[in-house]
Amino acid sequence: MNNFMIALLGFLLVVGGLIVSVISSCVSLWFRAIVSSAHVSMLSIIGMRIRKVNPRLIVDSKINLTKAGLKDISVSELETHYLAGGNLSEVVRACIAADKANIELTWKQATAIDLAGRDLFDAVKTSVHPKVIDCPKSGSGKYISAVCKNGIELLVRARVTVRTNIMQLVGGATEETIIARVGEGIVNAIGSADSHYDVLQSPHTISETVARKELDRGTAFAILSIDIADINVGKYVGAVLQSEQAQADMKVAQAKAEGKKSMAIALEQENKAKLVEAEARIPEAIASAFERGQLGIMDYQKMKNVMADTDMRLALASESGEEEL
Numbered sequence: 001m002n003n004f005m006i007a008l009l010g011f012l013l014v015v016g017g018l019i020v021s022v023i024s025s026c027v028s029l030w031f032r033a034i035v036s037s038a039h040v041s042m043l044s045i046i047g048m049r050i051r052k053v054n055p056r057l058i059v060d061s062k063i064n065l066t067k068a069g070l071k072d073i074s075v076s077e078l079e080t081h082y083l084a085g086g087n088l089s090e091v092v093r094a095c096i097a098a099d100k101a102n103i104e105l106t107w108k109q110a111t112a113i114d115l116a117g118r119d120l121f122d123a124v125k126t127s128v129h130p131k132v133i134d135c136p137k138s139g140s141g142k143y144i145s146a147v148c149k150n151g152i153e154l155l156v157r158a159r160v161t162v163r164t165n166i167m168q169l170v171g172g173a174t175e176e177t178i179i180a181r182v183g184e185g186i187v188n189a190i191g192s193a194d195s196h197y198d199v200l201q202s203p204h205t206i207s208e209t210v211a212r213k214e215l216d217r218g219t220a221f222a223i224l225s226i227d228i229a230d231i232n233v234g235k236y237v238g239a240v241l242q243s244e245q246a247q248a249d250m251k252v253a254q255a256k257a258e259g260k261k262s263m264a265i266a267l268e269q270e271n272k273a274k275l276v277e278a279e280a281r282i283p284e285a286i287a288s289a290f291e292r293g294q295l296g297i298m299d300y301q302k303m304k305n306v307m308a309d310t311d312m313r314l315a316l317a318s319e320s321g322e323e324e325l
Helices: 002-035 042-050 055-067 075-083 088-100 107-115 120-128 175-191 196-201 204-211 237-280 282-292 297-324
Strands: 131-135 144-147 152-164 221-236
Touching (some): 002 042, 002 055, 042 055, 055 075, 075 088, 088 120, 120 152, 131 175, 144 175, 152 175, 152 237, 175 204, 175 221, 196 204, 196 221, 204 221, 221 237
Antiparallel strands (some): 131 152, 152 221
């Protein structure tokens, strides 16, 4: 019995210690909130413990918002964003920074942007301090390649100064879209130039032409300026294309010539075959002429003599040609 009482007393002491520890922690947070004029009730803090919400984070966030003058954001709204998996600390920092910079940003907008996976605090900073986007991206070693009407290639790098459009952060296009659109605009503007000399003399005309196209429409940024950072002369693309076209035309002509040659050889072989076939019918024709009385013995003998004489002359001509060689 004594052992049972000792075990029960020990259990009660442990439970009591845990309860005192929890209450002490809750009282500490509640007292901090009261001192900071942030209204967080004791029941709310205990409820956070039960709901497995970090009460310290909620209370600290509420204190920071209250000190910054943002008293309209309730503890319930803070808990809701925490439970939704949002980055509560960053959202609170962003809201405070936006308020100090006179940027209109409601708590609903801020939480929606954060839950969409965007860096809200960086977006607020970019709204205050615009950032520069390299086009193409810096470190890639690449250029935007465009060809003027005279066939000269120009290699261009541009720098785009942008400011975050917070209202477009949810659903708005990212930096990659800005880079792609600016690159397309530069290619189009250079392609419209009559000569590369015009572009080299006044590169600002390219950036001005591109800036007028409203390339930031539907993106999360507002383009402030587009500047040509580097421009170089590339290849004479027109000459290269003409050379490749000439080579292609030559190959086509060669193919057609080979086709005609093949047809001529085939026709020659066909004619030779017809000649051989005709020569094979000569004895039959001679026999038929004898039967019809159209060819006499003397005529046939004269024909044989002419053929023999012809063969002899060909043989003598062949031997004479070999001796000369």
